[in-house]
Amino acid sequence: xxxxxxxxxxxxxGPYMTDLKQNEIITEIRIPLSGLRGVYEFFRxxxxxxxxxxxxxTYRERDGVVTDSRIAIGAVYPEPxxxxxxxxxxxxxxxxxxxxxxxxxxxxxxxxKPLEDTHAPSDYKVRVARNxxxxxxxxxxxxxMQYLKTPTKEDLxxxxxxxxxxxxxxxxxVRVNVNGQWIEDLVEPRLLLxxxxxxxGFREVRRGVVMKVSAVHALCLLMVGPLSHAxxxxxxxxxxx
Numbered sequence: 001x002x003x004x005x006x007x008x009x010x011x012x013x014g015p016y017m018t019d020l021k022q023n024e025i026i027t028e029i030r031i032p033l034s035g036l037r038g039v040y041e042f043f044r045x046x047x048x049x050x051x052x053x054x055x056x057x058t059y060r061e062r063d064g065v066v067t068d069s070r071i072a073i074g075a076v077y078p079e080p081x082x083x084x085x086x087x088x089x090x091x092x093x094x095x096x097x098x099x100x101x102x103x104x105x106x107x108x109x110x111x112x113k114p115l116e117d118t119h120a121p122s123d124y125k126v127r128v129a130r131n132x133x134x135x136x137x138x139x140x141x142x143x144x145m146q147y148l149k150t151p152t153k154e155d156l157x158x159x160x161x162x163x164x165x166x167x168x169x170x171x172x173x174v175r176v177n178v179n180g181q182w183i184e185d186l187v188e189p190r191l192l193l194x195x196x197x198x199x200x201g202f203r204e205v206r207r208g209v210v211m212k213v214s215a216v217h218a219l220c221l222l223m224v225g226p227l228s229h230a231x232x233x234x235x236x237x238x239x240x241x
Contacts, residue, residue: 002027011079036060036068039136043128045119049190051075052120055132057140059087066090071133076125077112096141103133178202 010018020026038058042051054074059066069087074080083106090098107130114122166173171186174196183200197205 004030007080008082014078017078034058036070037140039139041132041136043132049192052117053125053128053132055129055136057133057136059140061092064091064093066092071106073110073129073133076114076129077110078115079112081110081112083109092140092143095137099134099137099141102137103130106133 005019010020012018036058037060038056041055043053044051051074053076054072056072056074057070059069061067066087066089069085071083071086072080086102086106087095095102107126114126116122116125120128168186170188172189173184174187175182175184176196177183178197178200185196185200187196194205
């Protein structure tokens with residue numbers, strides 16, 4: 001039997017802790033068209049497959065006054081933080097003068113310990129989240145926001161190196177030389193190099209610092225075009241780790 005639950009009721013206080021029962025999986029996500037305006041910001045560091053910080057601010061106004069607002073912070077705490085109505089009653093032009101107070105009030109009200117991951121320690125995540133929230137609120141005050149469009153896969157996957165990358169629908173073509181053997185495949189851009197190698201029979205590969213590189217980086221650094229060009233990119237990438 002299927003059931004529907006709100007996203008706010010899905011998370012239960014910790015990473016991977018949800019309201020799902022043992023015999024349940026998520027089969028569908030419904031996002032209503034709200035007509036809210038807003039700003040969506042995220043931060044991803046290094047070769048991470050997922051953002052380390054996500055911030056979204058949405059609002060509805062009437063005659064220059066905010067009548068409905070929501071501020072969401074994700075990937076920083078054990079579960080997403082949603083603050084509703086904090087901007088209600090403010091004139092949009094007031095937001096600029098109140099940014100610092102708004103940010104301080106919201107973060108001081110969060111009663112949760114921030115998460116850590118291999119790409120960002122907890123205190124760094126909080127600093128970045130504060131900066132992104134400040135940026136989002138300033139965008140609203142400056143009138144530079146837009147009607148919020150639900151991000152698509154293409155919106156979220158904006159890799160730094162795109163030249164020389166061959167896209168086939170939602171996949172990218174990867175060609176990697178492993179121990180003198182060329183391997184070519186079509187993969188999702190978010191696939192880790194570790195999983196790519198294991199998929200092709202290299203079961204002895206273990207997760208480590210070197211393996212935390214996404215397949216699209218492997219694509220851009222190890223394949224496509226002249227081999228010398230690929231290796232020069234690889235050397236440069238190693239130097240930044």
